[in-house]
Amino acid sequence: MEVITAIAQMRHAVAHAPRPLGFVPTMGALHAGHAALVRRARRECATVAVSIFVNPLQFGPSEDFERYPRDLDADCRLLADVGVDIVFAPGVDAMYPRPPDVVVVPDRLARFFEGERRPGHFRGVATVVLKLLNVVRPERAYFGQKDAQQLAVVQRMVFDLNLDVEIVACETVRDADGLALSSRNRYLSEEERRAAPHLYAALREAARRLEAGDLHTEPLLVAARRELPPLREDYLAVVRPQLFEPVDAVVPGEDVLVIGAAFAGTTRLIDNIRVRVGAAGEAPADRRSPEHVS
Numbered sequence: 001m002e003v004i005t006a007i008a009q010m011r012h013a014v015a016h017a018p019r020p021l022g023f024v025p026t027m028g029a030l031h032a033g034h035a036a037l038v039r040r041a042r043r044e045c046a047t048v049a050v051s052i053f054v055n056p057l058q059f060g061p062s063e064d065f066e067r068y069p070r071d072l073d074a075d076c077r078l079l080a081d082v083g084v085d086i087v088f089a090p091g092v093d094a095m096y097p098r099p100p101d102v103v104v105v106p107d108r109l110a111r112f113f114e115g116e117r118r119p120g121h122f123r124g125v126a127t128v129v130l131k132l133l134n135v136v137r138p139e140r141a142y143f144g145q146k147d148a149q150q151l152a153v154v155q156r157m158v159f160d161l162n163l164d165v166e167i168v169a170c171e172t173v174r175d176a177d178g179l180a181l182s183s184r185n186r187y188l189s190e191e192e193r194r195a196a197p198h199l200y201a202a203l204r205e206a207a208r209r210l211e212a213g214d215l216h217t218e219p220l221l222v223a224a225r226r227e228l229p230p231l232r233e234d235y236l237a238v239v240r241p242q243l244f245e246p247v248d249a250v251v252p253g254e255d256v257l258v259i260g261a262a263f264a265g266t267t268r269l270i271d272n273i274r275v276r277v278g279a280a281g282e283a284p285a286d287r288r289s290p291e292h293v294s
């Protein structure tokens with residue numbers, strides 16, 4: 001496994017690599033969720049490259065950029081075990097020799113939820129993902145469903161800017177009690193860790209009601225919110241996966257996401273579940289989408 005820090009050297013390495021090349025962008029502090037993305041890339045691609053870069057552009061001024069967990073040696077051991085070919089671990093100076101003037105700014109997709117709570121976050125994400133794709137030039141890039149709004153932004157960037165790469169969405173990996181794995185889970189105290197699965201429980205409750213055919217989101221979110229304490233809600237909502245705008249009513253048969261963010265102490269957890277709305281309820285006539293009107 002080659003570990004590369006310079007952009008020119010990375011360009012050279014990928015230019016000579018067997019194709020297809022699968023790419024997994026990460027911020028390091030790797031766990032079994034990242035490993036699942038890498039394993040999938042390993043199954044599907046001749047060469048696997050993983051980037052480790054804590055991107056300052058996607059952190060707000062009061063966020064955890066400085067204290068974000070960093071452990072390159074442990075990360076490289078995990079990646080070598082999974083059979084990665086190339087690790088790209090550039091420093092901030094390599095990626096941003098000057099403060100960028102030209103950036104990628106998602107618009108509607110970044111208006112609510114993570115985009116609203118973290119102004120500039122998706123601008124930072126989209127910009128660094130585009131830069132990394134331009135350096136690594138993969139046929140496929142692997143992203144986790146765990147960060148569903150980020151995935152939607154990246155998919156839309158690829159579509160809108162005609163990028164020549166296939167985005168592969170991978171299932172969220174969870175601990176046995178339902179908590180989605182995250183590098184930030186390391187911040188949790190024992191007590192906070194015990195409380196953390198309540199976010200998944202709230203999402204499950206909303207998903208159960210949607211699957212049973214509840215079509216109006218507010219009452220089912222009220223029920224789901226009861227599962228959250230002792231976590232403190234940031235948001236809980238139902239959205240359509242390509243839009244990320246709050247939805248009041250859903251339609252039987254459609255696929256929606258239940259998304260949530262909640263605080264365990266000062267640590268913010270995010271998670272989501274994809275669900276197919278059940279047919280038990282009746283859609284209000286004016287809400288039926290054309291494909292559901294017989």
Ligand code: AMP
Pocket residue numbers: 025026027028033034036037142143144145146147170171172173174180181182183
């Ligand atoms: P990060 O290092 O947090 O930027 O994450 C890098 C990639 O790993 C992103 O595409 C995330 O969505 C994905 N990821 C993070 N946690 C998980 C998880 N628990 N299951 C699956 N993918 C994940």
